[in-house]
Amino acid sequence: MGSIFKLSFFRLTAFVIVTAFEENSLNWFDSRFILMEQEVIESEMILPTNLSFKKIQMHEKYPKGQARGRHWKHLKQIIQAENYQNYPADEPNYVNIESPPSMHPRKQICDITGFEAPYSDPRTHLRYANTEVFKLIRSLPNEYVQRYLALRNAAVVLK
Amino acid sequence: MPFISRTQRQTDYNLIPPSCPIVIDNGASYFRIGWAGESEPRIIFRNIVQRPRHKITGETVTIVGDHDPMLLKYFDCTRSGPRSAFDNDVVFQFEIMEYILDFAFDRLGADEAPINHPILITECACNPVHSRSKMAELLFETYGVPSIAFGVDAAFSYKYNQQLGICDRNGLAICSGFTTSHVIPFINGEPVYEACCRTNVGGYHVTDYLKQLLSLKYPHHMQRLTWEKVEDLKMEHCYITLDYASEVRLFQKGAKEAEEKTRCWQLPWTPTPVEEPPSEEEIARKTALKERQGQRLREMAEAKRSSKINELENELKGLEFLIQQLRHVNGNDIPSFLAETGYVSKQEIESAIVKVTQSLRKAKGEQDEIEEKPEISNSEKYTLIDIPDNMLTPEQVKEKKRQLFLKTTSEGRQRAKQKRFEEELERERRNKEDEQRRLENPELYMEQLLVKYKDLSEKVEQRKRLKTNGNNGNENVSGGVGRGERLNAAQKERMRLLTTAAFDRGKGEDTFGIKDEDWQLYKKMSKDNDDEDEGPNEDEAELARVASKLREIDPTFFPKSDASSSGTEPPRFRPLRKEDFQILIGVERFRCPEILFHPNLIGIEQAGLDEMAGVSIQRLQSKSQSLEDSNGLTNSILITGGSCLYPGMSERLEAGIRMIRPCGTPIRVLRASDAVLDAWLGAASFASTMHFQRQVFNKTDYYEKGEDWLRRYQLKYSF
Numbered sequence: 001m002g003s004i005f006k007l008s009f010f011r012l013t014a015f016v017i018v019t020a021f022e023e024n025s026l027n028w029f030d031s032r033f034i035l036m037e038q039e040v041i042e043s044e045m046i047l048p049t050n051l052s053f054k055k056i057q058m059h060e061k062y063p064k065g066q067a068r069g070r071h072w073k074h075l076k077q078i079i080q081a082e083n084y085q086n087y088p089a090d091e092p093n094y095v096n097i098e099s100p101p102s103m104h105p106r107k108q109i110c111d112i113t114g115f116e117a118p119y120s121d122p123r124t125h126l127r128y129a130n131t132e133v134f135k136l137i138r139s140l141p142n143e144y145v146q147r148y149l150a151l152r153n154a155a156v157v158l159k
Numbered sequence: 160m161p162f163i164s165r166t167q168r169q170t171d172y173n174l175i176p177p178s179c180p181i182v183i184d185n186g187a188s189y190f191r192i193g194w195a196g197e198s199e200p201r202i203i204f205r206n207i208v209q210r211p212r213h214k215i216t217g218e219t220v221t222i223v224g225d226h227d228p229m230l231l232k233y234f235d236c237t238r239s240g241p242r243s244a245f246d247n248d249v250v251f252q253f254e255i256m257e258y259i260l261d262f263a264f265d266r267l268g269a270d271e272a273p274i275n276h277p278i279l280i281t282e283c284a285c286n287p288v289h290s291r292s293k294m295a296e297l298l299f300e301t302y303g304v305p306s307i308a309f310g311v312d313a314a315f316s317y318k319y320n321q322q323l324g325i326c327d328r329n330g331l332a333i334c335s336g337f338t339t340s341h342v343i344p345f346i347n348g349e350p351v352y353e354a355c356c357r358t359n360v361g362g363y364h365v366t367d368y369l370k371q372l373l374s375l376k377y378p379h380h381m382q383r384l385t386w387e388k389v390e391d392l393k394m395e396h397c398y399i400t401l402d403y404a405s406e407v408r409l410f411q412k413g414a415k416e417a418e419e420k421t422r423c424w425q426l427p428w429t430p431t432p433v434e435e436p437p438s439e440e441e442i443a444r445k446t447a448l449k450e451r452q453g454q455r456l457r458e459m460a461e462a463k464r465s466s467k468i469n470e471l472e473n474e475l476k477g478l479e480f481l482i483q484q485l486r487h488v489n490g491n492d493i494p495s496f497l498a499e500t501g502y503v504s505k506q507e508i509e510s511a512i513v514k515v516t517q518s519l520r521k522a523k524g525e526q527d528e529i530e531e532k533p534e535i536s537n538s539e540k541y542t543l544i545d546i547p548d549n550m551l552t553p554e555q556v557k558e559k560k561r562q563l564f565l566k567t568t569s570e571g572r573q574r575a576k577q578k579r580f581e582e583e584l585e586r587e588r589r590n591k592e593d594e595q596r597r598l599e600n601p602e603l604y605m606e607q608l609l610v611k612y613k614d615l616s617e618k619v620e621q622r623k624r625l626k627t628n629g630n631n632g633n634e635n636v637s638g639g640v641g642r643g644e645r646l647n648a649a650q651k652e653r654m655r656l657l658t659t660a661a662f663d664r665g666k667g668e669d670t671f672g673i674k675d676e677d678w679q680l681y682k683k684m685s686k687d688n689d690d691e692d693e694g695p696n697e698d699e700a701e702l703a704r705v706a707s708k709l710r711e712i713d714p715t716f717f718p719k720s721d722a723s724s725s726g727t728e729p730p731r732f733r734p735l736r737k738e739d740f741q742i743l744i745g746v747e748r749f750r751c752p753e754i755l756f757h758p759n760l761i762g763i764e765q766a767g768l769d770e771m772a773g774v775s776i777q778r779l780q781s782k783s784q785s786l787e788d789s790n791g792l793t794n795s796i797l798i799t800g801g802s803c804l805y806p807g808m809s810e811r812l813e814a815g816i817r818m819i820r821p822c823g824t825p826i827r828v829l830r831a832s833d834a835v836l837d838a839w840l841g842a843a844s845f846a847s848t849m850h851f852q853r854q855v856f857n858k859t860d861y862y863e864k865g866e867d868w869l870r871r872y873q874l875k876y877s878f
Binding site: 037039040043044045046047048051052053054055056058061062072073074075078079081082090091092093094096097098099100101102103104106107109113114115116129144147148150151152153154 | 168220221222223226227230233246247249251252253254257258261262264265269270271272273274284285286287288289290300301302303352353355356357358359368371372375403404407408410411746747750753757758759760761762763764765766767770771774782
């Protein structure tokens with residue numbers, strides 16, 4: 001109950017602020033737009049800063065000067081905060097429905113060409129299909145080796 | 160067929176009654192919004208936001224969706240890449256979501272506050288409550304929406320196709336989206352989320368894989384391979400094969416079908432204009448010009464020299480005049496007389512005269528003066544050397560030592576000159592011999608040269624390989640510790656020295672460095688490296704000489720360096736040809752979509768699409784324990800989602816599922832009528848039914864019932 005009251009109050013004040021702001025700032029924004037190129041304005045690709053159907057405008061919600069890269073929770077943090085272990089395990093939730101690891105035999109293809117690769121290079125851990133590819137692998141600079149391995153998520157990541 | 164965005168501002172917002180719901184399909188790739196009951200969404204755009212700075216005014220603006228890249232040149236886009244509100248398939252960045260909704264509502268034509276229509280918005284399966292509640296809050300608070308309903312896009316798609324008669328009430332929906340792929344079974348028209356299955360592989364991963372593979376294969380065309388271009392390539396050329404192994408064998412053998420299947424993308428390329436050999440007039444004109452310039456320079460030099468000579472002569476005359484005057488002047492008056500002129504004594508004037516005469520002679524170009532000097536000094540030097548020590552004063556002894564030193568050095572210099580002269584003679588002789596041999600027997604000579612070239616080139620290559628392998632090995636493992644076979648001789652030596660130095664000392668204590676001799680270690684190490692570097696240089700010089708001789712004689716000889724250059728860099732010697740600007744896509748065409756079925760090709764340890772279907776059915780069986788239903792499921796498998804539009808997808812899925820299910824079960828794979836838009840169409844048709852009104856929740860509900868209720872909120876799709 002209390003939260004609703006607070007919210008409506010906030011909305012009222014926000015409304016007042018919005019109208020005041022609009023009157024003052026419309027001219028300010030207009031003049032800035034005039035400085036932009038004609039075709040940019042015509043194409044209307046820029047989002048206007050004040051939208052009539054919004055109750056709270058963006059620049060009020062996220063005032064300039066504060067760190068724009070707000071700390072929104074990433075998926076991992078969201079999942080952790082969900083506390084799925086407190087709920088019964090057979091209820092489907094985001095984590096439950098994930099696929100298990102594959103039971104099929106792993107497909108091994110050459111990292112460079114895509115052919116079937118029965119061999120792997122002990123030095124760089126790349127897979128290769130035949131001797132020409134092997135020659136190529138041995139002549140690759142380290143940067144490329146790491147990028148090929150990164151395709152397979154097998155690169156050495158130094159943290 | 161690339162998707163086209165539609166962002167025309169709609170004008171009929173005010174004409175639509177407030178009871179008509181707005182239907183939003185919030186997908187990770189595209190955002191679609193429209194009115195319920197219509198046959199297509201009004202606005203479609205890519206679900207990304209960019210915030211670049213305007214170059215001139217300096218303010219930061221927001222651009223939603225994809226726009227004409229030509230217009231973006233007015234903005235500084237270096238620090239602002241396109242950002243998405245999604246992480247996997249869950250919305251987490253609500254600031255970006257707000258920009259997107261702003262844009263969408265604005266283009267839909269909304270202009271009065273608040274948005275007075277109920278909203279049906281799609282989300283992923285089993286969306287976390289945090290994301291759901293934040294989305295509800297955003298819509299209620301900022302836009303003033305009266306009521307909201309959440310639904311799963313795959314379910315809407317299935318229901319729509321069920322209405323169209325494509326699939327049955329019981330079936331399986333395989334939805335392959337931008338970042339994830341879901342498999343959801345349907346029993347009696349309702350999705351069974353307990354048996355749902357999700358793999359985190361989607362169209363984004365396929366495009367990314369293709370982009371990386373092409374960038375690695377063609378590093379110089381990396382700027383051309385932008386994300387959008389690669390996505391176009393993927394949509395146009397990629398397909399899924401029934402059996403990867405057999406298809407790839409075709410390419411390995413180099414069969415003709417493989418040639419046909421390889422697509423070639425020719426980048427725009429202009430051949431370098433061939434320089435015509437300059438005509439005779441041109442040559443004559445140029446030489447005349449050069450001559451004129453040379454002459455001009457020579458004249459200038461002459462003028463300078465003559466002016467310098469004049470100056471010196473004047474000075475000399477002045478000084479001689481002074482001396483003459485001095486003779487006339489009295490001895491006592493000399494200092495005062497000289498004070499005016501700036502010289503202190505007669506000797507100074509005389510020495511000045513000598514200097515000036517010398518420089519004058521030099522300017523006039525008399526070379527004999529210089530050559531006389533060493534001979535004079537030679538005869539001077541040896542005066543003291545022959546006299547034994549005890550007969551000289553200490554000063555004279557010092558003088559004698561100096562003369563001795565000078566004599567030895569000059570003798571050494573002469574000897575070196577002699578040696579050089581002899582070497583020149585020797586080389587001349589050898590060249591003459593070579594020429595003779597060549598003239599006598601050209602073929603034999605050429606063969607011998609070729610053999611020598613081959614040997615030398617092998618040696619050089621081997622050393623180069625050793626070096627680069629050593630370097631590669633050292634880069635791979637940070638630091639110096641490596642395996643023995645990788646290091647070349649110098650580095651092995653260095654390792655050995657360091658380790659022996661470390662182990663030589665007492666137990667547990669590192670006393671290296673207390674004695675000064677310890678540091679000599681490093682001198683030894685660097686010397687070794689130097690020795691290594693000098694050797695190959697000789698060989699390489701020899702190699703170059705032989706190569707040049709061969710090139711002279713034999714018109715068909717090409718130095719080996721051109722042939723053996725590795726594929727990563729084209730040799731800079733030959734002109735760029737049309738083929739350098741072609742990008743060939745052969746194996747990648749079916750290698751990239753393969754990751755949908757084998758995610759471990761890109762390192763994601765999850766099941767592929769066909770296996771997911773099996774997992775889903777298994778989960779269903781364990782939940783509901785009724786086998787007949789599950790058997791009937793495979794009779795109606797619907798594939799939707801943008802990532803299922805590859806040719807060959809249905810056949811592959813069928814084959815894959817047949818492998819898992821018991822023999823004889825009916826398997827029917829059905830394609831959705833419009834894989835991309837079906838989710839929105841299903842949602843729109845759902846929202847236009849009476850059923851929808853009972854399923855929405857409004858703001859008071861949301862705040863009263865709390866988060867727990869929201870978690871359990873699920874849409875019911877059938878009537």
